[in-house]
Amino acid sequence: MSLFGKLKDKLFKSSSKLEEGLDAIVEDGGTEEQQPEAAPDPDPAPAPAPAAKPAPTPPVAKTPTAPAPAPKPAAQPDPAPTPTGPPPAENAGILGRLLGRQQGGTVVKRTLDDDMLEQLEELLIAADLGVDTALRVTANMAEGRFGKKLSTQEIKELLAQEVARIMEPVAKPLPLYAKKPQVVLVVGVNGSGKTTTIGKLASQFRAAGKKVVIAAGDTFRAAAVEQLQVWGDRAGVPVLTAPEGSDPASLAFDAMTRAQADGADLLLIDTAGRLQNRADLMEELAKIVRVIKKKDPDAPHNTLLVLDATTGQNAISQVETFQKLSDVSGLVMTKLDGTAKGGILVSLADRFGLPIHAIGVGEQIDDLAPFDPEDFAAALTGLGPK
Numbered sequence: 001m002s003l004f005g006k007l008k009d010k011l012f013k014s015s016s017k018l019e020e021g022l023d024a025i026v027e028d029g030g031t032e033e034q035q036p037e038a039a040p041d042p043d044p045a046p047a048p049a050p051a052a053k054p055a056p057t058p059p060v061a062k063t064p065t066a067p068a069p070a071p072k073p074a075a076q077p078d079p080a081p082t083p084t085g086p087p088p089a090e091n092a093g094i095l096g097r098l099l100g101r102q103q104g105g106t107v108v109k110r111t112l113d114d115d116m117l118e119q120l121e122e123l124l125i126a127a128d129l130g131v132d133t134a135l136r137v138t139a140n141m142a143e144g145r146f147g148k149k150l151s152t153q154e155i156k157e158l159l160a161q162e163v164a165r166i167m168e169p170v171a172k173p174l175p176l177y178a179k180k181p182q183v184v185l186v187v188g189v190n191g192s193g194k195t196t197t198i199g200k201l202a203s204q205f206r207a208a209g210k211k212v213v214i215a216a217g218d219t220f221r222a223a224a225v226e227q228l229q230v231w232g233d234r235a236g237v238p239v240l241t242a243p244e245g246s247d248p249a250s251l252a253f254d255a256m257t258r259a260q261a262d263g264a265d266l267l268l269i270d271t272a273g274r275l276q277n278r279a280d281l282m283e284e285l286a287k288i289v290r291v292i293k294k295k296d297p298d299a300p301h302n303t304l305l306v307l308d309a310t311t312g313q314n315a316i317s318q319v320e321t322f323q324k325l326s327d328v329s330g331l332v333m334t335k336l337d338g339t340a341k342g343g344i345l346v347s348l349a350d351r352f353g354l355p356i357h358a359i360g361v362g363e364q365i366d367d368l369a370p371f372d373p374e375d376f377a378a379a380l381t382g383l384g385p386k
Ligand SMILES: Nc1nc2c(ncn2[C@@H]2O[C@H](COP(=O)(O)OP(=O)(O)OP(=O)(O)O)[C@@H](O)[C@H]2O)c(=O)[nH]1
Pocket: 188, 189, 190, 191, 192, 193, 194, 195, 196, 197, 218, 224, 227, 272, 273, 334, 335, 336, 337, 338, 359, 360, 361, 362, 363, 367
């Protein structure tokens, strides 16, 4: 299956929710319009591309200073469908339906007016885009189109364009530096998916030829340490641990020493996520940073905040909190599979502009994908792949 297919399959229930909402808005107050018959399409929608997307690559950047990740096999187009498909006439019907046209050459269109804009705003707010972003997106969609008749397909394309425009500047793979070891501190509330994400990252970096060390810095939870060890085993990466209740900073220091001695490329440090006692957590994170700076004044090179998409708008306050507790340099959004809250990512991008390095779309080791704004926008709005 193409990457988009997998993304759309796994990523969100939101697309169907938004899709249905958009359909309903256009139906409500829309009228059927006759399509010009057999004439060239006046506004051709992009034909479904022959799915020649590259295979998922690790969410890491290629920098001139860093050895490039192992090259992935060249992009393979999806196997072409065998010529058992429907005849051209039937194909045109399917395409017509995809384009929002009804059988019989008609399409429902609705005039973009205040009522429709208000319904769109409400739909986007309900899809977790947040009020400010929803208002801005709908205003941009309406610009130059007020009073014009639009079909669902046209609305979806406009929305996808706006979403992609917001997301493009933040879609940045984790930068890789020549500095060894590159220290990546991973923060986030308990249960957000830190451990799983570290396991997935470790596995992808290893597959890209990097030497990785993991430090199990949540020393207060034996279960968290054990879980990380399981992920480390799966990824084939050593996991440094310390006795339960011991000082995470001391473990981070030892891990740094080991990573340096081993010539590791990356050191991934897990941290505790207990927000119940914010002052303690702040002190704990600050101490880890102080200690590793003794070994490398530039460390940590990245502070990844892991967020759970299913928490919806709560992710906003988590970013605010962790920005106060640490020097967050980028985000990983987990659990985008099976949530109707994918829109939160748009809200976060619009509000904070923090790089989104990767997204989690499942519990398996390879369920961490680089963030692709166009695919995301298309999946969110219910369009086909770009
Ligand atoms: N569906 C889905 N589940 C995920 C994803 N990422 C993590 N999970 C699940 O979320 C749960 C919590 O993930 P953890 O990695 O343990 O989260 P954590 O932040 O390390 O949590 P603590 O160990 O409690 O600090 C686990 O059951 C994971 O399998 C994802 O992208 N999709």
